[in-house]
Amino acid sequence: MHSMQFTAQTTSNGVVERDFTVDGIPGVLWSPASGPERAPLVLMGHGGGTHKKWPAMPGRAHRLVDVGGFHVACIDSPGHGDRPRTAYDEQEIAALYRAREAGEPEGPIVVRYNAHLAERAVPEWQATLDALQALPEIGAEGPVGYYGLNMGTAIGVPLAAADPRITAAVFGLHWPDALAATAGRITVPVQFHLQWDDEHIPREAGLALFDAFASEEKTLHANTGRHKEHPRFEADSAVRFFARHLTRSVPAAALS
């Protein structure tokens, strides 16, 4: 049994935000301030260099709670947020900054480092999911979604391939190199986001990762713009995707 502790709680705009730790890993759980006794869970993976409360995370969480009535959880990835960096973390981050300054491609470093982080993060996510499913308001029977772009995809793809509790996932903005073979073992519905003019990830590479998923239902959302110009309305697309796949009786607002 994992050791889960709640350490802080606030409420804003109908959303309860609870900080927690599971086996010492810091996380945050967003939940409806009022609602049914039990609701589905969406796990959110943050991007590289950010953390569980980077603005996009509570922003997406509030939409997921508002529209879907879901519980939403995010944990700090290894070496991110409130977690210490190893010597290897420091080494790879320094390599990334050197490549950026030299105008060299980031891809080879990000792909390699994210694959390493995923090996550390997948068992942490599984322990977190065990602990979250032990909460009465979540439970072990409900469907579970995963939503993560960039590094959140590098971690989420092996997590979804390893853990059958995840029944729908939103991924995107990553290279296929270390992930395509694993993506080929994923059969749950997938929504995949890609930037058509990504200056880091070649278009063909992004399309190849989308193509690699074995899911019978998968949807690509490709938008004009560079890597960091991923449009905010795609967060709404993700919310509707989860409303469609995690909810038995979908709220009318989610379908409209």
Next chain:
Amino acid sequence: MHSMQFTAQTTSNGVVERDFTVDGIPGVLWSPASGPERAPLVLMGHGGGTHKKWPAMPGRAHRLVDVGGFHVACIDSPGHGDRPRTAYDEQEIAALYRAREAGEPEGPIVVRYNAHLAERAVPEWQATLDALQALPEIGAEGPVGYYGLNMGTAIGVPLAAADPRITAAVFGLHWPDALAATAGRITVPVQFHLQWDDEHIPREAGLALFDAFASEEKTLHANTGRHKEHPRFEADSAVRFFARHLTRSVPAAALS
């Protein structure tokens, strides 16, 4: 001035459906049974071999009226629905059936025939738009959307390139051959639908047409499945796209 006549009217589920003709071209206008004095207009182009009241058309129209409060219009394309076929129409339709029976590619015939139909249809659409904008509940100042897949894209791309009144468009499911150059003159926001496993339109061909639009904002929605398996939830994506682009104050339901 064009001759517009309303010929029939019914109301169901809060949507008024009015049959009309403009210069003898038969069309249908769906409108909110109650709502603001004036609302934006969405033009819908039907697919090849179908017509203005093919089930997908009223289905999409009802969603657009329900969520966006829009007026929605569709006219029969040349040689379709209530309109007579020319000898050339008969010849091309026969060629298409022969190709299908022989298991030969449909693309070359559909591309050629649709380009011909578009030449006839674009001025008809512009006359229809003139007449619709003369209605007090639509007006000449409001934004206009266009939504058409398959043949609806073959007609809609040259229409949107020719008519600056169209300020947002949903296209998809077509070859680039006769359209890519024209698409390169379109700069309004575009949502483009593509079937990832289309047995008629090669994947690269569909991606090439998406790529050809000059729009600063364009989004590709690619789904697993064959040509006719285009999922119904993409109609909701189109509705939300128009709600985002045609409405100044977007209804809360459309954003959720």
